[in-house]
Amino acid sequence: MSFAETFKALSDPARREILLMLRNKKMSAGEIGSHFDMTGATVSYHLSVLKKADLVYETKQKNFVYYELNTSVFEEIMLWFAQFKGENSDENQ
Amino acid sequence: MSFAETFKALSDPARREILLMLRNKKMSAGEIGSHFDMTGATVSYHLSVLKKADLVYETKQKNFVYYELNTSVFEEIMLWFAQFKGENSDENQ
DNA sequence: AATCTATTTAGAAAAATTTCTAAATAGTTT
DNA sequence: AAACTATTTAGAAATTTTTCTAAATAGATT
Secondary structure (H helix, E strand, O other): OHHHHEEEEEHHHHHHHHHHOOOOOEEEEHHOOOOOOHHHHHHHHHHHHHHHOOEEEEEOOEEEEEEEEEEHHHHHHHHHHHHHOOOOOOOOO | OOOHHHHHHOOOHHHHHHHHHHOOEEEEEEHHOOOOOOOOOHHHHHHHHHHHHOEEEEEEOEEEEHHHEHHOOOOOOOOHHHHOOOOOOOOOO
């Protein structure tokens, strides 16, 4: 996982919305797309960005592609943020 | 604070690097710039993005502009991420 | 096998971001 | 006040991202 890829993926509002939608259930590409005012091709692009960033993974069933959260990467991001907590050695200069 | 702005700001490697540099000490724009292979103007642009995202704030002293972390926004981002932890109601579908 | 349904890929246009050089600003020192 | 130092702003070029339409793929159904 690269933080560059992960944060880039998180930097788009539609992609963050998709992640929120996937919190409680896996959804097909089409189902995800129907929540947005964009073409299926565009949604597919956003899903590919999330996938490359390992924020989601897909499983295929019939001719549907289901997406779900990959929570493990969230843990790693939390660790990155943890760097900014607490260890304020030289409080002020 | 807008998550759009915050995550956009975090999506650039130089800007993440700047945030890491600011963990323990405030630094002037020039000092920050000397760690990168880019012009002062470019560094100034990145600092302005971080500032707009409320990830840093500046204080002026003499003709130096010092930057330091605004840790409160980090807390809010952590809260955003917390949405993805634990509350897995419908485990699988 | 032909058609239909769901999704992705390709290629192009539009929009946003990143970077630079040159000039402007603002405060400091001589 | 003139010159200097630190930083920002303006404007332009290069790059990347986002979006679309049209075509391609792949599996399912008739």
